[in-house]
Amino acid sequence: MRKLTAGLFMSLDGVVESPNLWQFDSFDEELGVEMTAMMSRVDTVLLGRVGYEEWAGYWPGTENDDPFGAFINAVQKFVASRTLTGDLAWQNSTLVTGDLTEFVTDLKRTEGGEISLIGGISLVRQLLFAGLLDSLSLMTHPVVAGGGRHLFEPTDPVTRLTLQSSVMTSNGNALLTYGPRRD
Secondary structure, three states: OOOEEEEEEEEOOOEOOOHHHOOOOOOOHHHHHHHHHHHHHEEEEEEEHHHHHHHHOOHHHOOOOOHHHHHHHHOEEEEEOOOOOOOOOOOOEEEEOOOHHHHHHHHHOOOOOEEEEOOOHHHHHHHHHOOOOOEEEEEEEOOOOOOOOEOOOOOOOOOOEEEEEEEEOOOOOEEEEEEEOOO
């Protein structure tokens, strides 16, 4: 069965929205190594509507010498949305129709590499609480964002996780990867 992973950049105060507004100079070589390792394992990406619209407006215009641009433009992308319709313009993008949890359950049963959930805060929550997320990486930067959307909400259920890996980088980034606790 294929593994479903998610990774989010996060500030010290728990903000995961628009990291481009607060990441500043904390992205370092070690974080780049971790991102490159992730890209080497992933051959399918799951995006939400907002992430898709933002990235589809930016990444197709980048040069292929940008490692992430080359990756995200070429990879197979599935987009979960209740409002988008029809064919999607960004290459290798397909709209998810029907129930998302059923789609992801079926997708995990297909042949291939890792499936990475990126660009979808609500999707991460939905699939984590549905028991479909195999690992959640939070890449915490040493910055207080001050405002923005958090991953978890006060009404979320208590959910126990287990630490799968941890890395500290020279610029003070904490990369913590959690998985479901099965007991």
